[in-house]
Amino acid sequence: MTQMPASTTATVRPIVNDPASVEAAIEGRQSVRAFLPTPVPRPLLERLLALASRAPSGTNTQPWKVYVLQGASRDALVQKVCAAHDAVRANPALAEQYREVYDYYPKQWISPYIERRRENGLSLYSLLGIGKADKDRMHAQWQRNYRFFDAPVGLFVTIDKAMGGGSLLDTGMFLQNLTLAARAHGLDACAQAAWNGYASIVLPHVGAGENEMLVCGVALGYADPADIINTFRTPRVPVSEFSTWLE
Template identity: 90%
Template sequence: MTAAIPQNPPFLRPVVADPASVEAAIESRQSIRAYLPTPVPRPLLERLLALASRAPSGTNTQPWKVYVLQGASRDALVQKVCAAHDAVRADPALAEQYRESYDYYPKQWISPYIERRRENGLSLYTLLGIGKGDKDRMHAQWQRNYRFFDAPVGLFVTIDKAMGGGSLLDTGMFLQNLTLAARAHGLDACAQAAWNGYASIVLPHVGAGDNEMLVCGLALGYADPSDPINTFRTPRLPVAAFTTWLE
């Protein structure tokens, strides 16, 4: 039997009027990898970004900077990065030209994280019917990242290189707010570290300054309900697996 969650004492800030909707936005958030071409109105995008900006940040530095790509600017960048991705496949030595600004993933994987990573990749590719040795389809599926999974809106988030590592944490909370606000308005999103290696193409394209570092990209739009890939939902550990209670 689940214990009842106590209500706030009257002298504290009131409970959100509809907490079930807040929880629904959190629980229904997932990384969507296929979108409809339906455009997202600019006023709605501005509202989502305003909500996201309520994220906490150390001493209120608000270190994030956002670039929103739609239409021709989006399509031109997709063409550039897909061409670079194809070129790297043809000549792996070219990969040295495309280095991430920071280590999103560890240089040396350890347990249990490597097992979770492998399970995630295997589950996704099994759903898509892509075998381990099918390099052509694996390449094509990875390149879906650089097409924003057909989402009509692509965003890039940067921070100033002068900022410390805590600004990455702050920006992560901004991104989480953005994805949850999107869900509240019937949209979906997918945060994408895959773009980071191509920062040397992305940053000049969006007009970012030399002082800026790419944190990640993000696809945003209306999910395609007919695409099987959107049935892919990753598991989560139970609270007991990652929590220590001290009294």
């Protein structure tokens, strides 16, 4: 009989002791857009990243790399990107300098996704009392992305440009693990594709190599329960709408 390698003999745990807590973390997860300044201890951050790293990846490639920003490094990047964001508003031609490496969103929107996108934006800005004509407040609210919504921790996730598209899927599962682990420990997060256009500023700042591609940023910390924006909860379509059952 062939002996199995030691690394494959870990005990399988078929039953989760408290499935309700897992469901609570999933159902309680939301994109938080206002955080308290309360620091997050490094040991806790390391624990969250270790939990996130249990995400599946094709042939166990584990393609993700994470940069954790706090304190002065976080604040310096916020200042740089907010300045660039303001400059683009003053001179839209500068937007050509800040292009995403990969298309997070489609070039041409179709139904039903465009309707969901519009509903999301309208609901969020209506909650904040920001109308379509209020360009100054819209700009300021969008720039909250580049301030990590005041979260004390900002993370940037990258993958090697040499990897295939499947690594984006793998990294997405890593990010899901991270947000759920954060929720389980009383924290919240917001995954942010908004940073991707400013990768040319972000990547040199964090010391990333030329072979790295920015996947997204993440704001992480303790949610501000008093801010109205954190009452915003996005709807989900019913299972019957997105599933097909074959027997």
